[in-house]
Amino acid sequence: PPPAHCVAIDLGASSGRVLSATVSADALTLVELHRYPNLPVRVAGSLEWDVLYLYREALEGLRRARQVHGPVDSIGVDSWAVDYGLIAEDGRLIGNPVHYRDLRTAGAADAVFERLPRQILYERTGIQHLPFNTVFQLAASLDAPAMQIARELLLVPDLFNYWLTGVRTAEYTNATTTGLVDAHTRTWSPEILATLAGVARLLPEIVDPGTVLGALRPEVQESTGLDASSRVVCVGSHDTASAVVGVPAEGEGFAYISCGTWSLVGLELTRPVLTDASRRANFSNEGGVDATTRFLRNVMGLWLLQESVRSWQAAGQTVDLAALIGSAATQPGHRSLIDPDDIRFLPPGDMPSRIREYCAETGQPQPATQAAVVRCILDSLALAYRRTVRQAAELSGTDVSVVHVVGGGARNGLLCQLAADATGLPVLAGPVEAAAIGNALVQARAIGAINGHLSDLRRISSTAEPVTRFRPSGQERDWAAAEARIYG
Ligand code: LFR
Numbered sequence: 001p002p003p004a005h006c007v008a009i010d011l012g013a014s015s016g017r018v019l020s021a022t023v024s025a026d027a028l029t030l031v032e033l034h035r036y037p038n039l040p041v042r043v044a045g046s047l048e049w050d051v052l053y054l055y056r057e058a059l060e061g062l063r064r065a066r067q068v069h070g071p072v073d074s075i076g077v078d079s080w081a082v083d084y085g086l087i088a089e090d091g092r093l094i095g096n097p098v099h100y101r102d103l104r105t106a107g108a109a110d111a112v113f114e115r116l117p118r119q120i121l122y123e124r125t126g127i128q129h130l131p132f133n134t135v136f137q138l139a140a141s142l143d144a145p146a147m148q149i150a151r152e153l154l155l156v157p158d159l160f161n162y163w164l165t166g167v168r169t170a171e172y173t174n175a176t177t178t179g180l181v182d183a184h185t186r187t188w189s190p191e192i193l194a195t196l197a198g199v200a201r202l203l204p205e206i207v208d209p210g211t212v213l214g215a216l217r218p219e220v221q222e223s224t225g226l227d228a229s230s231r232v233v234c235v236g237s238h239d240t241a242s243a244v245v246g247v248p249a250e251g252e253g254f255a256y257i258s259c260g261t262w263s264l265v266g267l268e269l270t271r272p273v274l275t276d277a278s279r280r281a282n283f284s285n286e287g288g289v290d291a292t293t294r295f296l297r298n299v300m301g302l303w304l305l306q307e308s309v310r311s312w313q314a315a316g317q318t319v320d321l322a323a324l325i326g327s328a329a330t331q332p333g334h335r336s337l338i339d340p341d342d343i344r345f346l347p348p349g350d351m352p353s354r355i356r357e358y359c360a361e362t363g364q365p366q367p368a369t370q371a372a373v374v375r376c377i378l379d380s381l382a383l384a385y386r387r388t389v390r391q392a393a394e395l396s397g398t399d400v401s402v403v404h405v406v407g408g409g410a411r412n413g414l415l416c417q418l419a420a421d422a423t424g425l426p427v428l429a430g431p432v433e434a435a436a437i438g439n440a441l442v443q444a445r446a447i448g449a450i451n452g453h454l455s456d457l458r459r460i461s462s463t464a465e466p467v468t469r470f471r472p473s474g475q476e477r478d479w480a481a482a483e484a485r486i487y488g
Pocket of ligand 1: 080081261
């Protein structure tokens with residue numbers, strides 16, 4: 001078959017991107033068509049996504065795709081997980097999707113655990129405890145007026161697919177992040193839904209990634225210049241699912257770090273690990289493309305850095321990120337370390353102060369300069385990667401010989417080197433746009449332009465961008481000591 005033109009709409013927590021991929025059996029080339037900031041809005045006491053803006057700019061990306069490439073064969077959407085929009089009887093969105101960092105979920109998990117102990121919840125779903133999992137967001141808003149008039153709940157990429165095509169579904173990989181899907185049956189769990197009055201009736205049927213949804217609505221064709229020959233495909237619509245498809249791994253035995261606002265650190269497995277040890281280590285078993293399991297843990301990620309930069313800029317300081325990472329590299333290592341997953345770092349706000357507070361509480365020097373704060377963040381992330389990769393290997397009984405870093409973090413050479421040093425494993429960095437690549441590859445396979453298993457898709461992914469190798473520099477003793485210091 002001739003190469004396919006696939007457009008990937010990839011929505012991250014800090015920016016939206018529209019990329020076009022030309023995909024054949026032996027190559028993938030990627031062109032960025034549009035990139036726009038994703039700026040959540042604090043409004044009337046709530047933190048919400050500006051989802052209409054994100055959608056309008058996605059349409060702008062599709063318009064550009066038409067201009068640059070002519071006809072487009074297929075379109076796929078992926079985004080961050082867990083958040084959703086509610087649809088009313090007349091098919092319209094009720095309000096804005098609430099941001100997972102909104103504080104409405106405080107205390108909601110305990111209310112759920114009273115009805116369904118956390119051990120049982122984990123045995124059923126295999127999903128790590130994060131305070132913002134959809135199950136807890138719903139528990140916090142069962143009495144909200146919006147819930148009374150809602151007829152359907154759509155996760156963010158499903159909402160975009162609905163707006164693009166009129167078809168309402170729940171894509172499987174993203175559905176698993178809700179904490180409402182039974183990992184054994186791969187469908188909505190009646191047992192969990194019994195604790196959330198009125199929610200079961202809102203959930204659409206789950207469909208597998210690779211399902212062709214259909215043509216663009218006439219209004220979308222009109223505003224983008226595309227026609228009915230462009231098909232919208234359900235991809236691994238959780239961005240992490242798509243990013244892991246895009247990992248250019250050659251064989252087995254690889255760990256990945258999908259590094260953007262979050263760092264998702266773990267392994268691809270053929271079946272979930274639902275043991276109590278895995279629950280206690282807070283590992284997730286997210287549903288993957290081709291019925292794989294993403295066995296991973298959320299590490300707080302570049303959020304710590306992004307939010308620090310925002311604080312400095314808000315205080316009128318200038319920030320040159322590249323120069324800052326350069327000077328962080330010359331700072332002494334392991335001077336001040338944090339557990340990046342401490343819950344205090346989750347909400348938006350002054351990050352450097354929270355980091356200094358953590359260091360003060362734990363009897364460490366408080367990083368004073370921008371460079372010292374950045375070094376503390378990158379050292380601490382690398383340490384969390386070490387711990388998480390090792391735990392994942394141990395809990396699943398897998399040997400890991402290489403770590404792939406994909407996503408924006410693959411551009412951060414200091415972080416990649418620290419990750420190699422901390423894990424004691426070679427790090428292969430890139431591609432930066434792994435999620436868009438994985439998104440496009442699943443589309444291309446769904447429309448018959450390519451075929452094969454994930455390993456075949458990964459071989460194609462490896463042609464998209466050169467990969468940079470970082471070798472561990474042999475500091476095992478230092479990192480082991482650092483680990484003992486922070487994690488005991
Ligand atoms: C990454 C991600 C993570 C998910 C978090 C919140 O972008 O999708 O996988 O835990 O965002 O949705």
